[in-house]
Amino acid sequence: MAQTEKYVLNMGPQHPSTHGVLQVQVELDGENIVGAKPIMGYLHRGIEKLMESRTYTQCVPYTDRLDYVSAMNNNLGFCMAVEKLASIEVPRRAEYIRVICAELNRIASHHVFIGSLTNDLGSATGMIYAFRDREKILDLFNIICGARMTAHYIRIGGVAADAQEEFLKGAQEFVNYVPAMLDEYDRIFTGNEIFQARMKGTSIITRETALKYSMSGPNIRASGVDYDIRKIDKYGAYGDFDFEIPLGEQGDNWDRYIVRLKEVQQSANIIQQALDNMPDGPVMAKVPKVLKPPKGDAYHRVENTRGELGFYIVSDGSTKPYRVHIRRPSFVNLQALDSMCQGMLLADAVTAFATIDPLMGEVDC
Amino acid sequence: MHSGILYSTAQALREILMSLVGIPIIVDIIMTVICATILLLIMATSALVFTLGERKICAFIQVRIGPNRVGPGGLLQSVADMIKLMDKEDIVPKGIDKWLWVLSPILLLVPSALIYAFFPFDDGVILADVNVGLFLLIAITSQTVLPFLMGGYASNSKYSMIGGMRTVAQMLGYEVPMVFALMGIVMLTGSLKMSAIVEAQSNVWFIVLQPLAFLIYIVTALLESNRPPFNLVEGESEIIAGPFTEYTGMRWALFFLAEFSNLMCIGILTTTLFLGGWHGPDFLPGFCWFWIKTFICVLFYQWVGWTFPRLRIDTMLSFGWKVLLPIALINVLLTGVGIYIYNIM
Amino acid sequence: MGKYFDKEKLELLKAQFDTAEYDAEQAEPAIYIGKEQLLGLMRVLRETPTYAFDRMSNLTAVDYKEYFEMVYSLYSRRFDMWITVKVKLDHDKPEVESMTQIWEGTNFEERETYDLMGINFIHHPDLRRILMPDNYDAHPLRKDFVPLEPKIEGGVLTWHKQKSMS
Numbered sequence: 001m002a003q004t005e006k007y008v009l010n011m012g013p014q015h016p017s018t019h020g021v022l023q024v025q026v027e028l029d030g031e032n033i034v035g036a037k038p039i040m041g042y043l044h045r046g047i048e049k050l051m052e053s054r055t056y057t058q059c060v061p062y063t064d065r066l067d068y069v070s071a072m073n074n075n076l077g078f079c080m081a082v083e084k085l086a087s088i089e090v091p092r093r094a095e096y097i098r099v100i101c102a103e104l105n106r107i108a109s110h111h112v113f114i115g116s117l118t119n120d121l122g123s124a125t126g127m128i129y130a131f132r133d134r135e136k137i138l139d140l141f142n143i144i145c146g147a148r149m150t151a152h153y154i155r156i157g158g159v160a161a162d163a164q165e166e167f168l169k170g171a172q173e174f175v176n177y178v179p180a181m182l183d184e185y186d187r188i189f190t191g192n193e194i195f196q197a198r199m200k201g202t203s204i205i206t207r208e209t210a211l212k213y214s215m216s217g218p219n220i221r222a223s224g225v226d227y228d229i230r231k232i233d234k235y236g237a238y239g240d241f242d243f244e245i246p247l248g249e250q251g252d253n254w255d256r257y258i259v260r261l262k263e264v265q266q267s268a269n270i271i272q273q274a275l276d277n278m279p280d281g282p283v284m285a286k287v288p289k290v291l292k293p294p295k296g297d298a299y300h301r302v303e304n305t306r307g308e309l310g311f312y313i314v315s316d317g318s319t320k321p322y323r324v325h326i327r328r329p330s331f332v333n334l335q336a337l338d339s340m341c342q343g344m345l346l347a348d349a350v351t352a353f354a355t356i357d358p359l360m361g362e363v364d365c
Numbered sequence: 366m367h368s369g370i371l372y373s374t375a376q377a378l379r380e381i382l383m384s385l386v387g388i389p390i391i392v393d394i395i396m397t398v399i400c401a402t403i404l405l406l407i408m409a410t411s412a413l414v415f416t417l418g419e420r421k422i423c424a425f426i427q428v429r430i431g432p433n434r435v436g437p438g439g440l441l442q443s444v445a446d447m448i449k450l451m452d453k454e455d456i457v458p459k460g461i462d463k464w465l466w467v468l469s470p471i472l473l474l475v476p477s478a479l480i481y482a483f484f485p486f487d488d489g490v491i492l493a494d495v496n497v498g499l500f501l502l503i504a505i506t507s508q509t510v511l512p513f514l515m516g517g518y519a520s521n522s523k524y525s526m527i528g529g530m531r532t533v534a535q536m537l538g539y540e541v542p543m544v545f546a547l548m549g550i551v552m553l554t555g556s557l558k559m560s561a562i563v564e565a566q567s568n569v570w571f572i573v574l575q576p577l578a579f580l581i582y583i584v585t586a587l588l589e590s591n592r593p594p595f596n597l598v599e600g601e602s603e604i605i606a607g608p609f610t611e612y613t614g615m616r617w618a619l620f621f622l623a624e625f626s627n628l629m630c631i632g633i634l635t636t637t638l639f640l641g642g643w644h645g646p647d648f649l650p651g652f653c654w655f656w657i658k659t660f661i662c663v664l665f666y667q668w669v670g671w672t673f674p675r676l677r678i679d680t681m682l683s684f685g686w687k688v689l690l691p692i693a694l695i696n697v698l699l700t701g702v703g704i705y706i707y708n709i710m
Numbered sequence: 711m712g713k714y715f716d717k718e719k720l721e722l723l724k725a726q727f728d729t730a731e732y733d734a735e736q737a738e739p740a741i742y743i744g745k746e747q748l749l750g751l752m753r754v755l756r757e758t759p760t761y762a763f764d765r766m767s768n769l770t771a772v773d774y775k776e777y778f779e780m781v782y783s784l785y786s787r788r789f790d791m792w793i794t795v796k797v798k799l800d801h802d803k804p805e806v807e808s809m810t811q812i813w814e815g816t817n818f819e820e821r822e823t824y825d826l827m828g829i830n831f832i833h834h835p836d837l838r839r840i841l842m843p844d845n846y847d848a849h850p851l852r853k854d855f856v857p858l859e860p861k862i863e864g865g866v867l868t869w870h871k872q873k874s875m876s
Contacts, residue, residue, distance in 0.1 A: 009523050017602040031527065031678065041841040048826070049850055120602040122593060122675025128427040194594055194674050214766060214815030232790060233712065299768055299783045299794070310768045312781065323851075325770035325781075327819075335818050346527065347677045350603050364841060 006034055009346075013042045017120040017350045020360030026341070026349055033349055036341035038334050043364035051324040056082050056156060056291045059321065064150035066326065067362040069112045072098075072105040072141075073304040075154035080235060081300035081311035082156050086293035094158035094283040095237035096274045100171055101144070101153060103267040103274075107178075108137040109305035110260045110267075117257060117354040118189055121198055126189045133181050140170045157287035172275055178268040182261065190261065199254040203340040203352040206251060213335045217307025219356060222259045223251030229303040236302075241273045253348075256355040292319055306330045306357055328365055330358040369643075369651050372489040375400075400492050404481045412625040416443040419625075419667055426671045450621075453614035461611070462519035469516035470612065470619035476508040477626040484633050485563050487643045487652040498559035499551065502634070503544060506589060509627070510536045513598060516608035516620075528607025531678055532598045535588060538685030543585035545693035546578040549700040550638055563642035570641040577696040579639045581689050586631040588681075591624065592666055594673035595681060602675075632662035712790035714738040719761075727751055740781075740794035748797050749807045755784060755793065756812050762788045766813040769820065771804075771827040773853045778804045778829060799829065808834035826851040845869060 009026045012018035021042035027034040047066065051059045063074040076098055083090060090098075111134035118126025138148040144167045145153035145160060153160050189195045205215070210223040220227050228245045230238045246262035248255025293315040301310035307329025314323040333356055340352045375396070382392045417432070417440065424431025432439035457466075482492040483502050495501060510532050517529020551557060553574060554565040565571075572579050588595040599607035609620045636642060636658040645654030676684075717734065720741060724730045729744030730751065743751050755763045768783040778799040785792055799806055808831035809816045820831045821840040828849035831837055839846065846869050848858055858869035 007523065016605060041839075041843070044841040046850055049855075118674065122596065122600060122602060123673060125423075125427050125671050126674070128429060132428055189674070192674065194676055197680055198674060198677055211764065212814045214813065227787065297772075297781070301767065308767065310783070312768055312770055312783070314772055323772045325768070325772075327768045327770075331818060331822075332815060335815060345677060345679060347600070347603050347675075 004029065011349070017116075018353055019116060019358060022353070022358060022360055022363070024337070024349070024353070026346070028346065031346045033341045033344050033346065036338050036349060036352075038337050040331075040334070040360070040363050043360045045365070047365050048324050048326060051321055053320065055319045056293070056321060059324070060155060061150070061152045064152050065361055066328065066365065067109075067304060067306065067309075067330070067359050068149055069359060070105045070109040070305040071149060071151045072101040072154060073109075073302060074309065075151065076102050076236070077300065077302040077304065077309045078311050079154050079156045080302060081298055081313050082291075082293065084300050085296065085298040085313055085315055086156075086287075086291060088157050088285050088287060090158055090236075090285050091282045092237070092279045093162075093281045094285070096278050097159050097163050097283060098154055099237050099241070100163070100271050100274050101141075101151070101159075103270045104137050104140060104171065104174070105151075106267045106305050107264050108134045110264050111137075113260055113354075113357050114185065114189075114257075117351070118195075120350045120354040121195060123189065123195075129184065129188055133177075136174055136177070140167060140174065143167045143170060155284070156291065158282070158284035162283045168275060168278070171271060175268045175272050175275070178265065182265060185261065190258075196254065198347070198351060199257060199355075200252060201250075202253050202348045203344055203355065204250060204252045205336055205340060209336060209339055210251060213332070215307065215333050215336055216329050217303070217305070217333070218259045218263060219256060219307065219333050219336070221245060222248035222255040224248055229301055229308055233301070235300075237274070238270075240277070241270045243270050243273075253351050253355045256357075290319055292317060301327070304329060306359065306362065307333060326365060328362045330356075331363045331365070334358050334363060369488040369490070371487045371650075371652055375490070397492070401482075404492065405478060408478060408481060408626050408629075409622070411629050412622045413443045413447070415625045415628060415663065416446065416621075418663075422664065422667050423671050426668070447618070450618040451615055455616065456611075456613045458521060458611045460521040462521070465515045465519035466611075467616075469512045469519060469608070470616045470623075472515065473509060473512035473623045474619055474626075476505045477623045477630065480505050480630055483559050485559050485637060485642055486655055487650070489560075490652065491560055494558060494560050497557045499547060499557045499562065502559075503540075503547070506630070507536060507540055509589075509623070513608045516612070520608065520611040522611050524604040524606075524610045525608050527604050528598050528610070531604075531607065534678065534682060535595070535597060538682045539585040539588040539689075542581055542685060542689035542693045543589070545690065545697055546575075546581035546585065547638065548693075548697050549575045549578045552697070552700050552704060559637065563637060563644065566641040567644055570639060570644075572639040575639070575696070575700070577692060577699075581693050581696070582635065582639065584689065585685075586635065587666060587669065588685075590627040590631050590666075592628065592631075593670040594675050596670075596675060597678050597681060600675055628663060628666060629659070631666065632659045635662045712785075712792060715741075715791060715793040723751065723754070726754065738792075738794070740796045742796050742798065745797050745799060745806050748795070749811065751795065752782075752809065752812050755795075760789075761791075762786045763791075763793065764788070766809060766816050766819075769809065769816050769823065771799075771823050771829050771851075773827065773851065775801070775853055777801050778827065780806055780823075780829065782809070804829045805832060806830075807832050808837075810834055825849070828852060843867070843869070 006027055006029050009028055010023060011026055012023035013021040018024060023039040025037040025039060047062050051062055060075055060078060063078040064071040066074045111130045115127040115130035141151055142148050144163055145151050205223050207223045207225055210220045210225055216227065224247055226245055226247060231245055243266045246259050248259050295315055295317040297314040299310060299312045301308050309329055310327035312325040313321050316322040337356060341349045379392060379396055382395055386392055421431045432442035435441040435445045480502055483498050485491040513532040514529040517525040550562060550571055554562050591598050609617055612620060636655060640658045643651030643655040720732055723741065727743060727747045729747050730741055732739040732741045755761050763784040763786045765785040765787060766782065767785040770781050772779045772781060778801060780797040780799060782795040784795065797806060806829060808820055810820065811833055818840060820834055821837060823829050824831060824837055825839040825842050826849055848855060856872055859872050861868050861870055
C-alpha cells in the first residue's frame with residue numbers, strides 16, 4: 001500500500017522568485033499545496049522607530065526605502081500626512097508635478113511587476129522588455145531630481161525643484177510611447193497561449209476574501225471591488241483628472257495582471273491631462289525652516305502602486321514626530337497568500353507570489 | 366560505394382595505418398579510437414560554441430548586447446566561463462548519498478556522448494551503423510532520466526527531489542508519443558538503420574511525407590532536452606535548478622555540458638530524421654549540409670526557448686497523453702494507409 | 711479623505727456606551743472608549759446599516775509613557791465616512807480584545823503591534839512575533855526600549871539585555 005506524507009518546503013528567503021527576502025513555508029502533498037505561510041522580517045529596518053529620532057524633513061528619505069520601486073508615491077503619502085498635520089497649503093503647480101511623478105512611478109512599478117511575473121513564469125525575455133521600458137522612466141527621474149529609484153523629490157510643502165522643460169518633454173514622449181509599448185506587451189506575453197494557461201483560473205481571490213483581508217490596490221480591484229483611493233479621496237490634484245478604474249471579474253492571476261496592464265494606460269491618461277493643464281506658479285509652499293506641527297495626530301492615506309498606503313503621525317509639538325505608523329499595503333495583502341495557494345500546484349505558488357506583488361521593503365518596513 | 370571528403374580521408378588514413386601495422390583488427394581499433402576522440406572533441410567544442418551562441422542569440426532576442434568583453438566581440442567568453450567553473454569551490458553538502466551524488470553528473474554525460482556514435486555525419490561517415498540504430502538511440506536517450514533522478518534523490522534537498530520526480534513524470538509523458546511519431550519514419554524506410562533512414566530521404570525529405578510526426582517530434586525533442594518551454598525539471602523560478610541545485614563548480618559544469626550536448630543532439634536528430642541528413646545540392650559536401658541544417662535546427666530550438674514561458678507540469682502531462690499520443694497514433698494509421706495505397710497503385 | 715463621523719451620531723454612541731467620550735471642540739474628534747466596551751462599540755460600528763464601517767483602514771498603538779493608546783481608523787465604503795476610535799491601555803499590562811473577531815484582515819497588523827509595541831491581543835488566533843526574531847524579548851517601538859545585544863550561543867543567535875552603561 002502506497003503511503004504519502006506531507007512535507008514542508010521553505011521557499012526563501014533565498015529563492016529566485018520570492019521577490020526579495022520573503023520566506024514562504026509551503027506545505028506540500030506531492031506538488032499540491034496544502035498551505036502557505038509567509039514569514040517576514042528579514043528586511044526589517046525599524047523605519048518607524050528611526051523616524052522618531054529624525055526631524056520631519058529628515059524622515060522623507062526613509063519613505064523612499066519603504067516601497068523602493070515606487071518611491072514617489074511614498075514621498076507623497078508622508079508629505080501629505082505632515083502637511084495635513086501642520087496645515088500647509090501646497091501650490092497648484094507642485095500638486096500637478098507630484099501627480100506626474102507619482103503616476104510615472106506607478107507605471108515603472110508595474111513594469112517591475114510585469115517583468116518579475118514573466119520571469120517567474122519562465123520567460124526571462126519578458127522581463128528584459130519590461131525593464132527596458134522602465135529605464136525610460138528612471139531616466140526621467142534622473143533628469144528631474146538626480147536620483148533614479150530613491151527619488152526624495154516630493155518634499156513637505158511641494159517638490160524639491162521645478163520640473164525642467166526637458167523633463168516635461170520626456171514625459172510627453174513617454175506618454176506617446178505607451179500605446180506602442182502596451183501593444184508590444186500584448187504580442188510578447190499577453191497573447192501567449194502558455195501565459196494565459198498558467199494564469200487563467202489560478203489562485204482565485206473572491207470578492208469576499210479580498211474584503212475580508214482588507215486588501216487594497218490592484219489586488220482588490222482584480223476581484224471586482226471598486227476601491228481606488230485616488231478616486232475616493234481625490235487627494236492632491238487627482239480631483240482634476242478624468243480616469244477610469246479598471247476592474248477584474250473573478251480575481252484570478254490573469255485579472256490581477258490585466259488590471260495592472262490597464263492601469264498603466266490610465267496612468268498615462270492622467271499624465272497626459274496633467275501635462276496639458278499644467279498651471280504656472282511656485283512649486284514650494286512657505287514652510288518654516290524648523291517645522292513644528294501643532295500637537296495632535298493625523299492619518300492620511302494615498303493610493304500607492306500596491307494599494308492603500310497610510311501614514312499615521314503623532315506630533316507632540318516638537319520638531320520630531322512622536323510616533324509614525326505606516327499602513328503598508330503589501331503587508332496587509334500578504335494575508336491572502338495562504339488562501340491563494342491552497343489547492344494549487346507549486347508552479348502556481350510562484351505565480352501567486354508574483355501577482356500579489358509584495359515588496360519586502362514595504363512589508364518589513 | 367560511398368563518396369565524400371570525410372569518407373575518403375578516413376579510407377586513406379586506414380590504408381596508411383594498414384601499411385604501417387598490417388593487422389586488420391588493430392587498425393580497426395585505432396580507427397575507432399580516433400573517431401571516438403574526434404566525436405568527443407566535437408561535443409566539447411560544440412558546448413563552448415553553443416554557450417556563446419546561446420548567449421548571443423538570447424541577447425539578440427532580449428534587446429541586449431550580450432557578452433562583449435572577453436576577446437574580440439566576446440568570443441572568448443565561454444572559455445573564460447569554463448576557467449571560472451574549474452576554479453570554483455567544490456561544495457559537498459551534508460547528508461547526501463555520496464556515491465549517487467558523485468556519479469549522477471558523470472552518468473548523465475555517458476548517454477549524451479554515446480548517441481554521437483549513431484549519427485550519420487556524411488555519406489558513410491557513421492561510427493556504429495547498427496541494424497537497430499533508431500531503437501538504440503531512443504533507448505539510450507531515455508537513460509538521461511536516471512542520472513537526474515539519482516541527483517535529485519541523492520542531493521538531500523527537497524527542490525532536487527521535486528525536480529527528479531518531475532523528470533520521471535515528464536519522461537513518461539513524452540517518450541510514448543515520440544516513439545509512435547518516429548514509427549511513421551520506420552514504416553516508410555522499412556529499416557531502423559540510421560544510414561538507411563538518411564538514404565530513404567535522397568529524393569523527398571520526411572518533413573514532407575511526415576508533417577504530423579515532425580510537429581510531434583519538435584515538441585517531444587524540446588521536452589527530452591529540457592529546453593524551455595518544457596524546462597520543468599530545472600524550472601529555475603520554482604525549484605531553483607531542480608536536480609542540480611546542490612552542485613557547484615565542475616560537477617555543475619558537467620550537467621551544463623550534457624544540456625548543451627543534448628541540444629545539439631536534438632538538432633542533429635531533427636536533421637537526420639526529417640530534413641534529409643547530409644543530402645543537399647552538390648556544390649557543398651555532405652557534411653557541410655549536415656552541419657548547416659543542424660545549426661538551423663538548434664537556432665530554431667533556442668528561438669522557441671527564449672520566447673515562451675514555462676508550462677505547468679500537469680498541463681504538460683495532459684498535453685502529452687491526451688493530445689500528442691492520439692495524434693501520433695493517427696499518424697501511424699495514416700502512414701499505413703498511405704503505404705498500402707502506394708503499393709497497390 | 712471623505713467626511714468625518716457626524717457629531718449627532720457620536721452623541722448617539724455616547725448614549726449607548728457609558729465609557730465613550732470625545733472632545734467636542736475638535737473638528738474631527740476621535741472617540742475614546744473603555745477597553746471593556748471596545749468590542750461592543752466596534753460591532754455596532756461595523757454592523758449598524760447606517761454606519762457600515764467595513765474597513766479597518768489602520769490599526770496601531772502609541773506609547774505615551776504613562777499609558778498605551780490603541781488607535782483604530784475605520785472607513786465606511788458605503789458612506790465614504792471616517793471615524794477614529796481610541797482606547798487607553800494600562801502601561802504595565804497592556805491588553806485589549808482582538809479586532810480579528812470582527813475584521814479578519816487585522817491579523818497581521820495586530821501581530822505587528824504585539825511584536826513591536828507589546829500589546830497583548832485577547833482572542834487573537836495566532837499571536838506570534840512577525841517582524842522581530844522569535845527569541846527577541848523586547849518591544850522596539852516602546853519609548854523605554856534599549857536594543858538587545860546579539861550573541862551566538864551554540865550556533866544559535868540569542869539576544870541579551872545590555873549591561874548598564876555606567
